[in-house]
Amino acid sequence: MAKDYPRITTPPPGPRARAVIERDARVMSQSYRKDYPLVVERAFGAMVEDADGNRYLDFAAGIAVVATGHCHPEVVAAIRAQSERLLHICATDFYYENVVALAEGLARRAPGPGPWRVLFANSGAEVVEAAVKLARLRTGRQKIVAFYGGFHGRTYGALSLTASKPVQRRGYAPLLPEVVHTHYAYCYRCPVNRDPRTCRVQCLDLLTDTMFGTTxxxxxxxxxxxxxxxxxxxxxxxxxxxxxxxxxxxxRHGILLVADEVQCGMGRTGRLFASEHFGLEPDMVTLAKGIASGMPLGALLARDEVMQWSSGGHGSTFGGNPVSAAAALATLKLLEGGLVDNAARVGRRLMEELRARLSAHTSVGDVRGLGLMVGVEIVRDRFGREPDPACRQRILEEAFRRGLLVLGCGRSTIRLAPPLVVDEEDATTAAVILEESIAAAESAR
Ligand SMILES: Cc1ncc(COP(=O)(O)O)c(C=O)c1O
Structure with a gap:
């Protein structure tokens, strides 16, 4: 059946959308910076419909959340069935079966030899907090190392690890003590050689020597x-x-390694866990966004010998609630039933399309990614590689007007993070619209 989106009939924001935005401005916290004025009425699969009936191709997925697409019938059916039986009883105090089944499913698939245990919470930040607490408890040590560019959430502990944008931290000090940041191996910004296959620069030695050899x-x-x-x-x-x-x-140093897979996990990169691409066997894994296709849920996976709390030492009222657990079980089944492979296949196509179509554009500094986690970096000129956030903003708006939803990340990158149900046709549509949007933004420079 032919797709009836993208389809813009009323230039957004239309009158219904504007009415909601005006009400929002009066009563909602204005701490979020929205990239463009989209007011959503409903969504299905990779299609989002706004309040005025415009239809968009969604390459944002609620910030990489709706892994199985919006309102997947099997996820909705699981939520509906569970909500008629039990909404809440509190996994901190009592037992129920579906959350145990979910823990079993995740533990079985965890990256690295088990056995593994699982702790549930409501969000990514909460499971990052839990990982920090558990690491300190189990090692008796205090210091935590995180990376520049990393994002781990906005609660105090998680925010102390986050080093993505100054505005996320400004005004909130003091943060958690004993957190140290160091450099991620950013090949795409390397001044010497951006190609890791031919790179002979020992940046990793420099990182570790600098960090562990000095401070x-x-x-x-x-x-x-x-x-x-x-x-x-x-x-x-x-x-x-x-x-x-x-x-x-x-x-070598008895340090616990936590892989934060809140954004890159649950199939987004074409493997269930992004760690698998690198043969990484972490001690703990944090998951949230894609785990329950839009229902609030976070999971901390840890190897059995690591996840040994003192009884009563950690808990959560809502964490792992039965409805979120039902959505997550349905999600896991769909991911393993083909969506992870689809993410790998369509992701390859998307990358090819973007590289082919965008290579002539001087504002495109890099196209990179794994699976359906793809970034297009916008720069002032390709050789200087200086970020161009204003041009990136124009491109996001141009894409929105043409019916493609994409978000920004980093200083001037466009993130493509569609639901994992998109197909090759969607990948081509997204690449075509993105190219038109880039061309329009370049001509307005
Ligand atoms: C890698 C990573 N960790 C943690 C978080 C925080 O998750 P949440 O917003 O659910 O607290 C995010 C959110 O974007 C994230 O991308």
């Missing part, structure tokens, strides 16, 4: 937290040696 005794470090592919920081795939060497280093 930080590795034997005092409880955990290193790293995104296997950086998300909010710019959709950055690290140098292929980076994570394996980080693993060696952390093992």
């Amino acid at each position: 930080l005794d590795p034997d005092e470090v409880a955990a290193v937290i790293v995104e296997p592919v950086q998300g909010e920081g710019g959709y950055v795939v690290p140098h292929p040696d980076f994570l394996p060497r980080l693993r060696d280093l952390t093992r």
Whole structure:
């Protein structure tokens, strides 16, 4: 059946959308910076419909959340069935079966030898907090290492690890003490050689020598937290040696390695866990966004010997609630039933299309990614590689007007993070609209 989107009939924001935005401005917290004025009425699969009946192709997925597409019938059916039986009873105090089944499913698939255990919470930030607490508890050490460009959430502990944009931290000090930041292996910004295949620069040695040779005794470090592919920081795939060497280093010093897969996990990169691309076997994994296709849920996976709390030492009223657990079980089944493979296949096509169509554009500094986690970096000129956030903003707006939803990340990157149900035709449509939007923004420079 022919797709009836993208289809813009009323230039957005139309009158119904504007009415909602005006009400929002009067009563809602204005802490969020929205890239463009989209007011959503409903959504299905990779289609989003706004309040005025415009239809968009969704390459944002609610910030990489709706893995199985909007309102997938099997996810909706699981939520409906569960909500008629049990909405809440509190996994901190009592038992129920579906959350155990979900823990079993995740533990079975965790990246690395088990056994694994799972702790549930409501969000990414909450499971990052739990990882920090657990690392300190289990090692008796205090220091935590995180990376520039990393994003781990906005609650105090998670925010202390986040090093993505100054505005996320400005005015909130003091943050958690004993957090140290160091450099991620950003090949795409390397001044010497951007191609990791031919790179001979020992940047990883420089990182570890600098950090552990000057200011930080590795034997005092409880955990290193790293995104296997950086998300909010710019959709950055690290140098292929980076994570394996980080693993060696952390093992040598008894440091726990936490893979924050809140954004890159649950199939987005074409593997269930992004860690798998690098042969990374972390001690803990944090998951949230894609896990329950839009229902609030976070999961901390840890190897059994690591996840040993004192009884009563951690908990959550809503974490792992039965309805979110039902949505997550349905999501996991769909991911393993073909959506992860689809993400790998369509992701390859998307990357090819983007590279072919965008290579002539002087504002495109890089196209990078894994699976359906793809970043297009917008620069002032390709050789200087200076970020151009104003041009990026124009491109997001141009795409929106043409019926494509994409978001920004990093200083001037466009993130493409569609639901994992998109097909080759969607990939081509997105690449075509993005190219038109880039051309329009370039001519307005
Ligand atoms: C890698 C990563 N970790 C943690 C978080 C925080 O998740 P939440 O917004 O659910 O608290 C995010 C959110 O974008 C993220 O991308």
